[in-house]
Amino acid sequence: MSSDVILLVEDNPDDEALTIRALNRNNITNEVIVARDGVEAMDYVFARGTHSERDINDLPRLVLLDLKLPKVDGLEVLKQIRADDRTKRLPVVVLTSSKEEQDLVDSYNLGVNSYIRKPVDFTLFTEAVRQVGLYWLVLNEPPPR
Amino acid sequence: MAVLMLLAIGAVFLQVRQQRYVATVVTVAMDQRLAIQRITDGTANAISGDLRANVVLRRTADEFDWNLRALREGGLTFGSPGSASDLPEASADIQSQMDRIDRIWQPTYGNVTVVSGSAPVGVQVRELALQVTNRFSDFDIALENAQKTATAVDRAALADIGRVLGRVRLQVLAIAESPKQTAPDLAANAEHIDAVLGALLIGEPGPDGAALRQELLGPVDGFAALWEASSEDIKTLIPLAEEFAEGLVAAREIAGSSVPLLREISVAVDLLDQESRDKVIQIQWFLLAVTGVFLYICALAMWVTWRTIRPLERLTRATTIIAEGDLSARVEVGSRDEIGMLAVAFNKMTEDLQRRDIELAAVNDELEAFNYSVSHDLRAPLRTIDGFSQALLEDYEDKLDDEGKDYLGRTRAASQRMGVLIDDLLNLSRVTRGDLRHEEVDLTAIARKVVAELEEGDPERQVTFEIAEGAVTMGDPNLLRAVLDNLIGNAWKFTGNHPTAKIEFGITEDGGQPAFYVRDDGAGFDMRYSENLFGAFQRLHGMTEFPGTGIGLATVQRIIHRHGGRVWAEGEVEQGATFYFTLG
Numbered sequence A: 001m002s003s004d005v006i007l008l009v010e011d012n013p014d015d016e017a018l019t020i021r022a023l024n025r026n027n028i029t030n031e032v033i034v035a036r037d038g039v040e041a042m043d044y045v046f047a048r049g050t051h052s053e054r055d056i057n058d059l060p061r062l063v064l065l066d067l068k069l070p071k072v073d074g075l076e077v078l079k080q081i082r083a084d085d086r087t088k089r090l091p092v093v094v095l096t097s098s099k100e101e102q103d104l105v106d107s108y109n110l111g112v113n114s115y116i117r118k119p120v121d122f123t124l125f126t127e128a129v130r131q132v133g134l135y136w137l138v139l140n141e142p143p144p145r
Numbered sequence B: 001m002a003v004l005m006l007l008a009i010g011a012v013f014l015q016v017r018q019q020r021y022v023a024t025v026v027t028v029a030m031d032q033r034l035a036i037q038r039i040t041d042g043t044a045n046a047i048s049g050d051l052r053a054n055v056v057l058r059r060t061a062d063e064f065d066w067n068l069r070a071l072r073e074g075g076l077t078f079g080s081p082g083s084a085s086d087l088p089e090a091s092a093d094i095q096s097q098m099d100r101i102d103r104i105w106q107p108t109y110g111n112v113t114v115v116s117g118s119a120p121v122g123v124q125v126r127e128l129a130l131q132v133t134n135r136f137s138d139f140d141i142a143l144e145n146a147q148k149t150a151t152a153v154d155r156a157a158l159a160d161i162g163r164v165l166g167r168v169r170l171q172v173l174a175i176a177e178s179p180k181q182t183a184p185d186l187a188a189n190a191e192h193i194d195a196v197l198g199a200l201l202i203g204e205p206g207p208d209g210a211a212l213r214q215e216l217l218g219p220v221d222g223f224a225a226l227w228e229a230s231s232e233d234i235k236t237l238i239p240l241a242e243e244f245a246e247g248l249v250a251a252r253e254i255a256g257s258s259v260p261l262l263r264e265i266s267v268a269v270d271l272l273d274q275e276s277r278d279k280v281i282q283i284q285w286f287l288l289a290v291t292g293v294f295l296y297i298c299a300l301a302m303w304v305t306w307r308t309i310r311p312l313e314r315l316t317r318a319t320t321i322i323a324e325g326d327l328s329a330r331v332e333v334g335s336r337d338e339i340g341m342l343a344v345a346f347n348k349m350t351e352d353l354q355r356r357d358i359e360l361a362a363v364n365d366e367l368e369a370f371n372y373s374v375s376h377d378l379r380a381p382l383r384t385i386d387g388f389s390q391a392l393l394e395d396y397e398d399k400l401d402d403e404g405k406d407y408l409g410r411t412r413a414a415s416q417r418m419g420v421l422i423d424d425l426l427n428l429s430r431v432t433r434g435d436l437r438h439e440e441v442d443l444t445a446i447a448r449k450v451v452a453e454l455e456e457g458d459p460e461r462q463v464t465f466e467i468a469e470g471a472v473t474m475g476d477p478n479l480l481r482a483v484l485d486n487l488i489g490n491a492w493k494f495t496g497n498h499p500t501a502k503i504e505f506g507i508t509e510d511g512g513q514p515a516f517y518v519r520d521d522g523a524g525f526d527m528r529y530s531e532n533l534f535g536a537f538q539r540l541h542g543m544t545e546f547p548g549t550g551i552g553l554a555t556v557q558r559i560i561h562r563h564g565g566r567v568w569a570e571g572e573v574e575q576g577a578t579f580y581f582t583l584g
Helices: A013-025 A038-045 A074-083 A101-109 A122-139 B002-047 B051-073 B092-117 B119-134 B136-149 B152-175 B179-202 B210-323 B338-395 B402-432 B443-457 B477-494 B527-534 B552-562
Strands: A006-009 A032-035 A062-065 A092-096 A114-117 B439-442 B462-467 B472-475 B500-510 B513-520 B567-572 B576-581
Touching: A006 A013, A006 A038, A013 A032, A013 A122, A013 B338, A032 A038, A038 A062, A038 A074, A062 A074, A062 A122, A074 A092, A074 A101, A092 A101, A092 A122, A101 A114, A114 A122, A122 B338, B002 B051, B002 B092, B002 B210, B051 B092, B051 B119, B092 B119, B092 B210, B119 B136, B119 B152, B119 B210, B136 B152, B136 B210, B152 B179, B152 B210, B179 B210, B210 B338, B338 B402, B402 B552, B439 B443, B439 B477, B443 B462, B443 B472, B443 B477, B443 B500, B472 B477, B477 B500, B477 B513, B477 B552, B477 B576, B527 B552, B527 B567, B552 B567, B552 B576
Parallel strands: A006 A032, A006 A062, A062 A092, A092 A114, B462 B500
Antiparallel strands: B439 B472, B500 B513, B513 B576, B567 B576
16 A cells, blocks of 8 residues: 655745745645654654554655754654665655755765755745655656565 | 183183193103213223214214203104193193203213313324325335335335334324323334434445446435325324324213213103103093093083973974864973973863864854854745745736736846855855865866866857966865866956957966966956955956956955965956965
8 A cells, every 4th residue: 555645844834835835836736744843754655653653654745854853853754764674765855955065965964865955946946846756756667666 | 600611612722732741741751861871882982092982972962952941942853742831731741851861961061072072183183094094005116116226224224124114004093092101213214214214315425436326316316205194294294193093082981970960960851751651541541530520510411401302292293283173282391491391282282273273174064064054044035036036927917917917027037046145155155165176186177177078068168278288286175176177267257258268377476486367368457456356255256247246256265275375367448357375
């Protein structure tokens, strides 16, 4: 059983709105679940807390993960996802404002699938979201469940 | 201390000089002992009439006298360093001994002179006697010739002459040895020959008459002529021989009085020899003592040096450790002297350094956090401004007039530009962080790469490049790449308004070290504002003229400064610009 949910982990409501707008404008119609901090993101992925009703095997198709998050930061979320056998193959794309080298290194060390830096220019941002969606939702073969 | 050293060196020098002198005295004293022995023997031989011994005696005495004077007054030919009077301390005993020898020697030398003074007379007596005896073979021939023609009476007279002549010969030979006994007989014999010869020459007529006498006259005349010269010689020889004999008598008397004097001198010279040897040993002990003291001082100095050096070495080691970055290193304080105080001060300084290092690290961490915030948090609202402006433009296009759309366009442009500024600011701060690599960097190769990328980005441009070969230096390859990216990129940018351009990367010299430069013939700049070139976000050209945030040259300057180098520019409006840099 597979869903085509995109998990958007983003604490900034503006960025959330802009990301969803960019997805919509690129005709990406997958359901978008928004998690506004690290704990919420992990609750969804591991089907616990407010999402305990959810079937853990029903993994999202793609996680768009911001790094700077309240409570638990994005790198920790990534670490937990990769540490669990059930979720370790889940495609995670870091979508962040940070271009810090340390963040890049840490993300790749933790096994991120892709690292996208959000451009300020919305035109470019829209283009980036389009390409990410096209690649991960259409072109890329998802890992077997 | 220095004065003491000088005094010590002076004393040693004096002692060495004295030792050399006294050693000379020892050598000479040995000679003098032999000389005294020879003089004693020579005197004995000389008074026995040995003329050769006489000459040797005189020479030996002269040598003894000369050596004695040389020792006392200096000037020995074999390199004596001085005289007794120059070195009063060393030779007080030696000098008094030599004075004593001199006192005895002076009369002895006079005696020897007198003794050897008879020699010239003796030689004269000998030569004269030899001259006389050499004629005797001629006498014999002349007498024989006379005998042949002589009468019986004459023959007897001639035989008488021959007999007496034989005695004269012996007496002439003996007169040098015993003039007293021989002289009267010799004189009598010579007179006898004169008388007989005179009678013979005047003569009484023989039984054969005058004819026979005439025959005899010739040969006798020949003999008489020979004898006349010898007779004169004998007359000279006799008083000379007597004089020589008297001289010998006097010499014998004098020699007799010399014997005890010579014995005394011999003893004195022995004493001199002994005292000189004692003095040499004394000086050698002194020098040994001085050497000992010197070695002791050396050892002391070495010990003091070692004590001084050791803490300094520890200090150096600690400095090296600290220089390598370990600020926890401390120096063990072993003493309360200046070096100990230095060590305390050093430790205090290191503590301060360590504290400041920790503070700096804290500040640096804060700066990192700030950078992260700038990177992440400042960009997010910009994206919101830009994103929603765009959303407005798209979703409410029909509700906005052209002016409203223009305003939104400006809002978007400004937020995008601020995004670029933030990125540049982060890049600039990144340049000053992180470790600086130090390896060989081929600037020529980097310049070629930069140029290739520029040409690829805009193939339409007509730009000639001139890149110097072999621009190899030491530095951080990534940062130096950024330098050439900026400088050559600027040259490319600021020649953009010219139809053709020339960009040059070359090597020159600045104060003895290599300086690299990038030159273009583009827009250039006004030298009055050259100081503003390297400030962050400083621009000398309008935004519409040439794009950019004005961060490039600030980045270049930071990188060059991190390498310990210098960067400066020359230019003129519309005449191009040249940027120079050195690397430490």
